Amino acid sequence: MDWRFFSAVPFVLWVFYAVFSSLANKAHGEKVTMAVEALAMVIVASVVLLIAGINDFRQATTRSLTYAGILAFCSAVGVLSQFYAFKIAPPGQQGAVGMIGGMYPILAVLIFYGMYLASIEGGANLSSRQWLGVLGGAMSLWLVSGK
Numbered sequence: 001m002d003w004r005f006f007s008a009v010p011f012v013l014w015v016f017y018a019v020f021s022s023l024a025n026k027a028h029g030e031k032v033t034m035a036v037e038a039l040a041m042v043i044v045a046s047v048v049l050l051i052a053g054i055n056d057f058r059q060a061t062t063r064s065l066t067y068a069g070i071l072a073f074c075s076a077v078g079v080l081s082q083f084y085a086f087k088i089a090p091p092g093q094q095g096a097v098g099m100i101g102g103m104y105p106i107l108a109v110l111i112f113y114g115m116y117l118a119s120i121e122g123g124a125n126l127s128s129r130q131w132l133g134v135l136g137g138a139m140s141l142w143l144v145s146g147k
Contacts (some may be wrong), residue, residue, distance in 0.1 A: 018098030022086040030083030035078065078104075098145045106137040 004049070024033045082101040089097045115123030126134070 014102060017097075018102065021083060022094045022098065025083050025086040030080060030087050033083050034076075034080050096144050100141065103137060103141045103144075106134055106141065109134050 021033060024036075057068040078101075082097065085097045085101070086094060108123075109126065112122070113126055115121075116125050117123070
């Protein structure tokens with residue numbers, strides 16, 4: 001399978017995620033939505049463990065588990081913050097909340113490039129075309145977040 005296909009799956013799913021999280025948060029608040037999402041994560045993780053088994057856990061190290069813990073914390077706090085933003089944003093700005101929250105790859109790419117420059121494992125160099133994409137994304141962030 002092509003990595004681009006699996007990179008596009010979240011793009012499609014997060015469209016619905018933004019719409020339905022906005023609707024849910026307006027209806028019952030971010031705390032209820034966060035609890036429902038946590039339950040869904042437990043269910044998906046359980047299915048993955050049933051299908052794949054625990055072989056990957058044998059490869060876990062203190063470093064890899066630290067990375068996983070940091071990403072889980074960032075994900076949970078980021079999701080809760082976005083849910084709250086959906087709740088308090090004016091009705092005409094729901095799409096902007098989804099777009100702003102969905103633009104995290106712009107910053108992530110810059111961090112990966114910084115890692116590349118510092119010769120840190122996992123860093124990535126960018127082509128000219130990719131830099132144009134980062135510039136376009138940063139410009140769209142500015143345009144979307146304005147009034």
